[in-house]
Amino acid sequence: MENNFKMIAKTFFGFEEILAKELTQLGAQEVEQGVRMVSFVGDKGFMYKANLALRTALKILKPIYSFRANNDQALYKGVASINWSRYINANQTFVIDATVHSQNFNHTEFVSQKCKDAIVDQFRERTGQRPSIDKAFPDLRINIHIDRDQVSVALDTSGNSLHQRGYRTATNLAPINEVLAAGVLLLSGWDGQTDFLDPMCGSGTFLAEAAMIACNIPANINRKEFAFEKWKDWDNDLFDKITDSLLGKIREFHHTIKGYDKAPSAVSKAKDNIKNANLEEYITIKEDNFFETEKNSEGKLHIVFNPPYDERLDIHMEEFYKNIGDTLKKNYPGTNAWFITGNLEALKYVGLKPSRKIKLFNASIESRLVKYEMYEGSKRTKFQEVQE
Known part of the structure; x- marks a missing residue:
């Protein structure tokens, strides 16, 4: 045309x-x-x-x-x-x-x-x-x-970077970029067809992006403005028509999206951001330590999170990443668990073999998005079931 x-x-x-x-x-x-x-x-x-x-x-x-x-x-x-x-x-x-x-x-x-x-x-x-x-x-x-x-x-045409969705007003230390979070979720295969958990949810970015993907809600529907709104050929009626068309394609969601964080301040900020995004009906957030939790739902669970990886934090990284692996192995059977980290050395201490490893950058930090498949029972048993 x-x-x-x-x-x-x-x-x-x-x-x-x-x-x-x-x-x-x-x-x-x-x-x-x-x-x-x-x-x-x-x-x-x-x-x-x-x-x-x-x-x-x-x-x-x-x-x-x-x-x-x-x-x-x-x-x-x-x-x-x-x-x-x-x-x-x-x-x-x-x-x-x-x-x-x-x-x-x-x-x-x-x-x-x-x-x-x-x-x-x-x-x-x-x-x-x-x-x-x-x-x-x-x-x-x-x-x-x-x-x-x-x-x-x-x-x-955009103005400020499109990662500035408009819903995140409260953040913690080093929050994940919204576009990076959405990309990680899409790379992980998240499609809203299972329950979802972010066990270290911070300010709730993965939770918000996961809900919008699951419900087909436009990523930037909460954004206040775009650069093209000041252009000479700005067409407000056309923009409203496009917006209404996209909103008409929102779909229902029949599973759960949950977030944990052990810091009360993080939980409070995450709840504020989810409220700003008008996603409260889809998401539950509570104060909890992932290492003391276990899977509490039947069927498949999709886990995506962004664990700490900065050595300046008051965390012993080797022990912390070992605890991630131990918790997934012991408490989360029937789970596909993905996380992104910039601490490639600490990743060795998870103690699990990733089924996928994808190179990404978090800002300028070379990172890895890794996938761990946690089977019901042993992997050997799962393989035998498939063969039979």
């Missing part, structure tokens, strides 16, 4: 495949995986839908122009060749986010300044006025990406 255009969804390393699957299921066209990104094609309504519904996207960019530049003059000229009055007025504000991988340009700040000059000078020459820079609440957020001599200019 002639109203379609290319977009780029940014994501974390290791999430490219699940993001591509999300986009395909949502109805995107020409979906192609890259490194920490997936490109796709859709119209304005789909741009709204992608921002509202994608769980593993950090940003949705709309490319508008690309060119080659080996020096600052060529960079200035390329950015100045774009008709910026299509996107912003002289009395509005903008900001530039630059990413640079090039020997020709050494500093992102310099690139941002040069691109800003090109835009401001264009308006000043044409109108005698100029738009201002506003880093906090700009009317237009522009993304400049330079790879060697290739410059890509895009409009940031």
Whole structure:
């Protein structure tokens, strides 16, 4: 269709495949995986839908122009060749986010300044006025990406990172990023068809994301705003139509989602966040020490959690991770247990053989998402049952 255009969804390393699957299921066209990104094609309504519904996207960019530049003059000229009055007025504000991988340009700040000059000078020459820079609440957020001599200019449709869902107002030390949590859940195969437990729930991020996946609730339905709401072609009626369509696809959930944490402050914060997300009917949170609990439901149980791994904490990591393995083995039969950790050394002390191990990054920390299959009885007995 002639109203379609290319977009780029940014994501974390290791999430490219699940993001591509999300986009395909949502109805995107020409979906192609890259490194920490997936490109796709859709119209304005789909741009709204992608921002509202994608769980593993950090940003949705709309490319508008690309060119080659080996020096600052060529960079200035390329950015100045774009008709910026299509996107912003002289009395509005903008900001530039630059990413640079090039020997020709050494500093992102310099690139941002040069691109800003090109835009401001264009308006000043044409109108005698100029738009201002506003880093906090700009009317237009522009993304400049330079790879060697290739410059890509895009409009940031999202604004603040899409991990800022809008429901988490209270956090503990080092809370897991919401997009990272959603990606971990999807990688674990969580689909809402069993009971769910986060035994070290902290501020409740896994619980909230698990409930939204189970019920097909749009990931960013609680978000206050998106960058495209300030654009010249903002269509409020279309946005409302897209939102209503997504809300109409929410499904019922017939299992339990539970969270434990031994810290009363964490339990309180988690309950506040779940209330903010309007998910209280699906989630139960209580104060408890995972190492003193046991499986209290029949059938399969899906466990996902983010145990502490920072040596600065007052925790003996070797003993702590050994207790994780012991508790799973003794008290949680019939369970698929997944957790993510950045302490690769402590992982050796779990004492269980993972059936899967996936490399991810938690911020800049290289981490592993591991899966432990806890059988009813021994693994040998389970294998014999399958053979029979």
